[in-house]
Amino acid sequence: MNSASNHPAFNSRFLRALRRETVDATPVWLMRQAGRYLPEYRATRAAAGSFLAMAKNPELACEVTLQPLRRFPLDAAILFSDILTVPDAMGLGLYFVEGEGPKFERPVRDAAAIANLAVPDMETELRYVCDAVRTIRRELDPAIPLIGFSGSPWTLACYMVEGGGSDNFGKVKALALNDPAAMHRLLEVVTDAVIAYLSAQRAAGAQALQVFDTWGGVLSPAMYRAFSLPYLTRIARELKRNDVPVILFGKGNAPYLDDLFASGADAIGVDWTVTLEDAARRANGRVALQGNLDPAMLYGNPDAIRAQVQATLDSYRDGNGGSREGHVFNLGHGLSPDMNPEHVAALVDEVHRYSAR
């Protein structure tokens, strides 16, 4: 029923842009569009008691997913969930310490711990995510596409080995350096789990799937090509069989765009350290591009924000042979809690206004 061409969202700006088809205006959604910068999100979270209680409750996850769509004419919704649901379901014990970000009770540090990992069952251990997708898809305007997502294997492995965030990723890089075979076994099982997870979100009703390689950019080129890129490529290729567009977003992925353009993904999401003009020229029509305004530009005043939006739209067009086709407007990273919703409104408005034909 959600399958591709007969879904009401099939001809949405967002899905058309991912197919590089003509659109009446450039579509826009924003990473972390459901988040703490919205007072209604903070209220839902406070009522839920904790971030995890909210993320694990399909009705509350649905509520916060829909909140930004009620405020702004966004062109896609994205499942509200945590990036670490998969390792949590693998038994690592996800928890949060206020102000410190996510942590695992049982990080994975050696070959023995890695050998014990298995792909979780999606309809039992991750049922709350599938239920959230089904609930959102039922409540969301049928014409609006819903994006499912997962962390990339390398990014999930960073958290799984470090046990939380890290300044220099010393533990996960030491594992990769001292025991590359164990590191690859870890990435293999996580990749299997990510593919199953994204396929389950697809089956539950998501129209597009995004992989967040948040920490790929902390690697040297040799290590990126060994420990992140091959797993991203496998995900893109295996999900393609499902006939669902796949977006690979990576912070710091600019040095690897040529590899990513050849990965089989439908779209590549880039941060603001590369111009869309340069990225689009190198893409040369092979894939769609998503991005890439520096989120900190939202701290500027609305006039400055509108000028930045225009420059971003024009940068893509200039690199794409004069056409705006194949561009999904987004930030180069997520929104922050101290951002002003009115500035977000100006951004979304300007994307549609300036790109309209």
Add this chain to the structure above:
Amino acid sequence: MNSASNHPAFNSRFLRALRRETVDATPVWLMRQAGRYLPEYRATRAAAGSFLAMAKNPELACEVTLQPLRRFPLDAAILFSDILTVPDAMGLGLYFVEGEGPKFERPVRDAAAIANLAVPDMETELRYVCDAVRTIRRELDPAIPLIGFSGSPWTLACYMVEGGGSDNFGKVKALALNDPAAMHRLLEVVTDAVIAYLSAQRAAGAQALQVFDTWGGVLSPAMYRAFSLPYLTRIARELKRNDVPVILFGKGNAPYLDDLFASGADAIGVDWTVTLEDAARRANGRVALQGNLDPAMLYGNPDAIRAQVQATLDSYRDGNGGSREGHVFNLGHGLSPDMNPEHVAALVDEVHRYSAR
């Protein structure tokens, strides 16, 4: 007396490499080589009572500068100081909160505050730094070059406007976006101060000068070219009159290497997100290169570290037409407190052993 060609360090490996002359082995020094990973550093700091008390005392600054040279056959010493001495001398009130990094009591947030800034006097307000350079130069082996340093204008401005570290540099980017003229006035006065500061370090006895553009890489290309690059270029050009080699290090500077190679600097320091092969090929003999092993590789075992050192040395050679000339080995960023001094020893040893002819 410290001037160029008659100084005992003139024919050191390090200064020869910066001039792209032949060397018997590739020189190596390490960013933050004087630091908390050394027990003798921790002892000096504990006795001093605080980081700032140590940094502001020329004898203690000399002591910690020399400590890594007593352990490892490093090819250069680098002045021990704080990156924020210049804004502190401009009246911002530097202080440290344990575990939170540097902060300013009086951050600079608007055009009025910027208009009040002036270049500090080097031999009064920053005399403790000049004294530290003189003391170190007197105590250090005359054959070992001493590196003076400063933060880059953009990087200093980040701390001055944010009032400390930042996740997304929202305040400084908002200033640049909302009032670019004020931002440029801030960068102008800071650049004047940095040039005076580095010239004073040169006059006090430093044989080379490094500028740390730690936060240049957080900018979009358009903003980097507006707010960081022109000021780096001015520093390189104005210091060149002093006949002293200048190294411009920048985290995330790989997209701008062609601009930096043309900046007038003698050497460009790069992080590990670009291969030295690629950087050297693009430099094409115009400048020396410094870098670029991922510091996290020091968490690997000594055999793995040695293999990584070899790969880094060979990467430079492969991009430099088969020659090791013009390479100063370094990390791509600083050492961390939890690193093992024995691993640092293996790294330094392998650089010299593998590159020796």
